Amino acid sequence: MGTPGTSTTMRIGAVAERAGLSLRTLRHWDEVGLVTPSGRTDGGFRLYTDSDVDRILLVRRMKPLGFSLDEMADLLDVVHRLGAGETTDPDGADLRARLDEFTTTSRARRADLARKLDMADELITLLGAV
Template sequence: MSSEHMQIGEVAARTELSLRTIRHYEESGLVVPSARSRGGFRLYTEVDVARLMVIRRMKPLGFTLDEMRDLLDVVARLDAGGEPAPDERDALLERVRAYERAAAEQVAKLRVQLARAEEFAGTLRTRLDRDGQPEA
């Protein structure tokens, strides 16, 4: 096995995804191991790890598997060798812009939720500070 290939355990450690999650993404067609070892073990490359990191970042923002697959396809087409035709490139970039806008909207919603959660935790701390002191 060459050093450029990693087994699933190393990929899981690097991406902080479980083996089960990586296998699920493989079954969903989001990432496909670049090779197999002689023993049949999945082998991944840095490109595969990068795809998994995109997926990992999209998941908490509520993107569906189909949306993840679409964005990964768009990015792969933009990164492929050779320049796409100008119309195709513009269409691909517009799809990336749409995902960026959707991600920014989700981030804003999550910030509101986080602020509310912090406020709630603060009220609990205040309550404990006020009422949770043992009597002297």
């Protein structure tokens, strides 16, 4: 994640390049409230901090696993609150348990992707043998 003790701000283009995402994706995530930039210039340009970029990279890693925007927002909340030293939700749920659920789900979805990649490799091999 970001370097402790440093706080740089970047415009959306630099963030898009660093994260390997399109400007459109970053704007959409802002519009739906998933990852909102920490500031704006006087001219209205989005400004992202290292912490914002860390959140963007976390979301980018969730995308291939098929998490919904709501699930992504929930995980971002859990990670943020655990990072701030919280351990329970206002309703008494344990944040660490919620994180464990995301970990379990991520492992299952990764295994599914691995099976699909194996099938794709088999197909490529079969096609190469024709």
